[in-house]
Amino acid sequence: MIVLGIETSCDETAAALVRNGRTILSNIVASQIEVHRPYGGVVPELASRHHIRNIVPVVEESLDQAKVTLDELDGIAVTRGPGLVGALLVGVQLAKSLSYVSGKPLIGVNHLEGHLVAPQLSLGSLEELPARHVALLVSGGHTALVLVESFGCYRPLGATRDDAAGEAFDKVAKLLGLGYPGGPIIERLAEQGDAAAIAFPRGLRRRDELDFSFSGLKTAVMNHVRRAGTPEGQALNDVCASFQQAVADVLVRKTLRAATDRRVKAVVAGGGVLANQAIRDALQRALAARDIALFVPPIALCTDNGAMIAAAGTLRLARGERSGMDLNAQARLPLLRAEESCE
16 A cells, blocks of 8 residues: 655645555655745745745655656645645545545544654554554654554653743744754753753652643743843853753653553654654653663654655544545644544
């Protein structure tokens, strides 16, 4: 089964061809970083406009690179939410048009579900993700822990009460005058810093608390800058390292607690923040010490991409699911929809 995946939930215009939900035939991403850099964050209207400009060339390139025609597809998967509604509509409308003219089945996919199955794309043909596991989703718009009983059966364990982790990285980088996107810049500077230099807070520390809060951490960085002045040189490196360590500590502690309390032996982690090697390494060490396996995709598949949407769509299509021409974008689409259940 060859499925085209289309992803336009935020500021990446992406399309990919995936065979049998495992083998990537093409994976094209048009980034908008330079478009949004002057504003220090994603501007929704600009994102939508650039999706309109990029989406057809990106899909054409994905088909050309895979040497697959529209007629040879077995299905078309598209992100229906959550995300920026204007951006989502661009992908949804093109996917519906392609499905209509080709007669190929259409399936709307939850963006977060794409991150859940992304590690499968990097496993060998005989390897499988454990059906029951804890998932950590960490991106610019989402920070959440989910108990996955099986594909399509998700039980929320915790979510952010304010800023997502990726959002905190971007806001702290802007506060420090580092530019956008903040994650890669902070990670680079943190490599030369002392993570113990500044005792930044770890939010919601109660043992049984699995929700996240990064707003207080962001405020603590702001107050430090007000007291000590805008840091430069080694002082800047230390601030970045201390901030990054605070985020990592929270993510690791809560993920480990969720996995041990639910007695699972595997954790799946996905989302753009997992491109941060220090956070990946911290998760790996903590889980390995408890004999819990960590499944995290390569860095290129942590950030938004069409391959993960095609993989999730393949699983949905294989179960006989289809979306009609009434498919619409949903900015706040929950991971478990009302029409689904774990029965």
